[in-house]
Amino acid sequence: MIVAVALVYFIIVAAIATWATRRTRSASDFFVAGAGVGLWTLAIAKMAATLSGFAFIGGPGLVYTIGIGAVFIILPGAVSNALGAWVLAKKMRLLGEARGLFTIPDAIGARYRSRLAQGLAASAVLVAVVGYIATNLLALGLVIDAIFGTGLATGILIGTAIILTYSVAGGILAGIYTDVFQGSVMALASAIVFYYAMRSGGGMGHISRTVMAADAAFMGPWGRIGPLAAMSFFFVFGVGSLGQPHVVHKFYMLRDPRQLKWYPLLMTVALAVTQLLYVGVGVAMKGLVAGGTLAPLARADQATPQFLLHYTPTLVAGLVFSGVAAAIMATVNSFMSVGAAALTHDLPIALGGRVRDELFWGRVSTFVLAVVSAGVALASGTLVAFLGIFGWGLFGSTIVPALAIGLNWDGATREGAIASIATGLAVTLVGETLGYFKLYGLPTGVTVSALALVSSLLVFFAVSWLTRRGAQPLDADIQLVMEA
């Protein structure tokens, strides 16, 4: 039954992708869906791109391990969509309208009239994108192996081939419309599983009592990680949401900026429903283990598969496995688009040139990125997880100051932007590398991503203030966009 549901799912994705591919005729279609996307499509596609397989597999496992502290990763979702709407949505959409911009580094380059800032931002995007894609391909390989019994390596290759087929042919246009289907599957699967999670433990109150009797810290407001680490999650995933290029660049795609009115409501509700599984399964599994109903899990990542196996009907399990594959594929497609744009559009501009046929080279770059990422996923084992971890933090620390604050503060300078991007890159790469190889450990509760974000913010303000006298005036259209 699970195999049948998964097969039906992949057939539907293939059909949507084929339809979208026929509509992809230009670089604008390939990278920003021809700026012709409606509000519902935008909201669901953004939700699908925001949530990777982590929301369905790694997240519940993390809740099972560290308790309520893990919820601080998704908690900012209640405010981050309105935050993005106020800070970036209209300005990004207008930049796309006035200048025909494709990418986030594009916007940074235009804001500061700086090819160096655009190139640095594109470099940060590329580094993080390869890590993110590799991590997600590995997760997709695991899911395909679990459903079809292909083995991990074959699973990775099959998953890569499926995503490549529609990403290379249809670019973000195919991605957007498959995301709508995939996002709907994710939301439905999550809501159903949350119901079964609460039912399995006798309701939230009963689950809480059971866990509190066995492990009081688990159900405390900060879980087992303490207040410093928990609030650091909230900071990085709240403020950092303004710097996620695979999510933010979708603002370029909206057909009419006036449709943004109900965007925060749609996006927030869609995200909240889809994240129910993350909390529900993690806490319910802890309750079932604490109550002696289930044996402790050998690996935390088994929380969702074990729950599905024991407590949901087979059809629901099939739907959730499809939902996991959906989440991963939607995210990977968005990253491929962002990475390909950085390679074919931003880096050539930063180097003083321009690629002639961006649609053709966009397709070639998507293929190259997928092959490199699949190679990394196949070759590097646990290093892949390490690459994925710092993706969010790297995006946040390199893009939030220059883009989100820079588009709302005319006192931000080119030097401030360049210094903050360089700081975010350096702190994240050095900190994560030292930590991974156990050469240096940060104090308890301090995370590299939070440290990188706060450092790049401080550097941005300090350098902008120091260089304010020699700052060049803004282009007239950028000034109008910032005042809009």
Next chain:
Amino acid sequence: MKRLLLRLLVLSVLLVAMPYAAAFAGLAPEWTLYALAIGVNGVIVSLMALGAVRRDRLPRSLVWTFAGLFVLCAGAFVVALALPANEGVGGPLLLGLPLRTAIVLYGIGVVPIAILPFAYALTFESSTLSDDDLVRVREAYERVSAAKERDEREPAGEAA
């Protein structure tokens, strides 16, 4: 208004930096956690307000919304830090969760969902660009592009 919000933003970032600086110095005074609780929410709310400012003004309804949001979110963190831990056997529950946990999760994760999207929608019309504004942005870009092309041509002409 922007000036004030930028100052609040910088102050909030400094508050966020405090616990990290203290941790690196080998200190962990409890008050730095309160600074973090206030700072994190200060960064988010001041950024939101900065994005909502138009012509250096913020609608009064949004001033109250943002002030309320800050009090709610920072307050939930502060209360959770201040209340004694009581998550053991027989500890009080609120809507199925231990009291401190419920204050944080419902206060920060649920209540804003019922407020912020509607605040955005209700103030949207007053801050939406008209068609004229869109035309002005496009015209300004055309002027900028023309000036850049002229600048690029002129040195070449001089050299010739």
